[in-house]
Amino acid sequence: MEYLGEREQTAASRLQEYFENEPGFAFEKVAGSGGFGVTLCFRNKNADPNGHRMIAVKAPTWENEDVPRERQSLRPLVWAQHSVTLLAVQFESENAEWLKKNTIITEYLENGTLSSLKRRLGGGYPRRKLPNRVLWAIFLCLVRGCVGLAYPPGSRTKLPRNPRDQLLETIPDGNRPPRELYHGDLHEANIMIGDFEPREHRNFPVLKFIDFGLSSEKEDAVSGNIMDIGQVMCNLMWSGWDISDLIIDKNSANILDPNLDDELLDWATQCIEDDPADRPSLSALLSAIRPNLQKTYPNIPEESDRFISELIQRNILDAE
Incomplete structure (x- = not known):
């Protein structure tokens, strides 16, 4: 069980709440936390048979420049085998714009660090x-x-x-x-x-x-x-x-x-x-x-x- 501080718990709860309105995803677990914020794992119900059925969604505990910087760095690396893969995900709810702006969504890697x-x-x-x-x-x-x-x-x-x-x-x-x-x-x-x-x-x-x-x-x-x-x-x-x-x-x-x-x-x-x-x-x-x-x-x-x-x-x- 991943221990979360107050800031991380707030960020995780908000992320879960927003994803509850996204019918294509189901919450699985908290995948990690740290100075960057919190990462949650969701199951992608609409994934292709050979696609990424599990995704990792990272959100900061406060607004900062790390999210756009990270997204900019990861975009050219989507084909690279040894960097985590940035995923393009379609959202349907009224929270779609917030999720697109404030989260990093990547493949989920289950074997630890x-x-x-x-x-x-x-x-x-x-x-x-x-x-x-x-x-x-x-x-x-x-x-x-x-x-x-x-x-x-x-x-x-x-x-x-x-x-x-x-x-x-x-x-x-x-x-x-x-x-x-x-x-x-x-x-x-x-x-x-x-x-x-x-x-x-x-x-x-x-x-x-x-x-x-x-x-x-x-x-x-x-x-x-x-x-x-x-x-x-x-x-x-x-x-x-x-x-x-x-x-x-x-x-x-x-x-x-x-x-x-x-x-x-x-x-x-x-x-x-x-x-x-x-x-x-x-x-x-x-x-x-x-x-x-x-x-x-x-x-x-x-x-x-x-x-x-x-x-x-x-x-x-x-x-x-």
């Missing part, structure tokens, strides 16, 4: 760790997400009809300059876990960036996003207070797994270098990470298909 996964893994002692194969898969998802921010894929005039239409983010040929979109709030709680899919997510579900309310166009946005995903990766591997120590001492006792792949650690720590010029490019990261998805680590039991499958089932798919 990287933060919730990390919390479940850290719930016991000794703390459970993520296998190298899972960490490589997570790393690739994060890089793909950054590629999508820089080079949004797909049509600017059409919308995907269902989740299967979304595209894998790639760096285009030629000299096309990147879109300088900095997420601004990229951490484990703003990276959600989606579903499995056959291209790069057969063994670990796709990850999606959410919460673009602090996003902005700025110079060095690509490098800034790389810094942030490097921080996320290091947080998944490290139990110390100061992650910058990883650059100094990669053999520290605070590294959670003695079997951690040195190459994985090296690429993650390069991403958090203080000087942006010392951080790897998106192209270099893709070239380095993709081949490592084929590694098997045959002498480490925790890297087996069975162990990873059970870890995902227990800590993601079956988790409450």
Whole structure:
């Protein structure tokens, strides 16, 4: 049960009340809350068979600029597989204009965040760790997400009809300059876990960036996003207070797994270098990470298909 403060409860109640007059939707649950406001989950009764049957509706606790900013940032990303999908929804009630102006409506992702996964893994002692194969898969998802921010894929005039239409983010040929979109709030709680899919997510579900309310166009946005995903990766591997120590001492006792792949650690720590010029490019990261998805680590039991499958089932798919 999601605890709501007074402001969040007021916003949630108003949102539920407005949706009660929308015959095509049914309230399911409170999906989350925080500084941004509150997010509620509704069932879309009129969804296409292959469309989004569950939607997430986010409303702020007070009027601010985050809603139009987030909507503007998400619109070019509707085809991107590693960013949450902004949905176009038709309303019928007298509250339609308020809902269109004051809410962000996206696909609903039911498997939680990287933060919730990390919390479940850290719930016991000794703390459970993520296998190298899972960490490589997570790393690739994060890089793909950054590629999508820089080079949004797909049509600017059409919308995907269902989740299967979304595209894998790639760096285009030629000299096309990147879109300088900095997420601004990229951490484990703003990276959600989606579903499995056959291209790069057969063994670990796709990850999606959410919460673009602090996003902005700025110079060095690509490098800034790389810094942030490097921080996320290091947080998944490290139990110390100061992650910058990883650059100094990669053999520290605070590294959670003695079997951690040195190459994985090296690429993650390069991403958090203080000087942006010392951080790897998106192209270099893709070239380095993709081949490592084929590694098997045959002498480490925790890297087996069975162990990873059970870890995902227990800590993601079956988790409450």
